[in-house]
Amino acid sequence: MSGYVRVFAHSNALLVSHVRNVLAAADIPVELRNMVLGGGAGELPLGECEPEVWVAPHNRERAEALIHAAMAGPGEMPGWHCPNCGETLEGVFDTCWRCGTPKA
Template identity: 35%
Template sequence: MKLIYTHENRLLVELAKSRLEVAGIAVKLKNEFAQGASGELAPSQAWLELWLERDRDYEHACQLLQDAEAEQIGWSCLDCGEDNGAAFDYCWQCGKTRPAVSKD
């Protein structure tokens, strides 16, 4: 088993877990109930951890999580230069469509 992701925010770990499971990658959560020991442990030792059940899935899992992170990055409108959040498919300033992201 290999550690693939850990974070203090449980929601982000659960989202990573869901993305990997949808892709057919078997994962396990560790430290689910470690919050109760947070006074005895360093805070980062109580974070929820996501572990791969098969080491051979590591490269594919890393790529999936990198792609997910890239989807959350904002973008700049090519027409007016306005910065837009990742959730916007259209520029909120001028209404132009978000440019397509190339997958090289």
């Protein structure tokens, strides 16, 4: 996946994986980089060892908004109920995880 842009980097691989999951739930294709370079810290510059999340340029703005909302916590975006199946979803999700219906 060439031509992608970095939208998130952090030394905590679990946080990077969470961001990846948030974006994937919003149907944004994601590429993870540097997930196993943590052992190189000290040998390599720190900025080159941090796990990173990359997306296509046309998804950058939406991805950054979703990341910001996910990092801000639940108060930022209100939850919603799927109009098709009634599932309760967190505000960061644009599509119902249960039935795939888009947020109204």
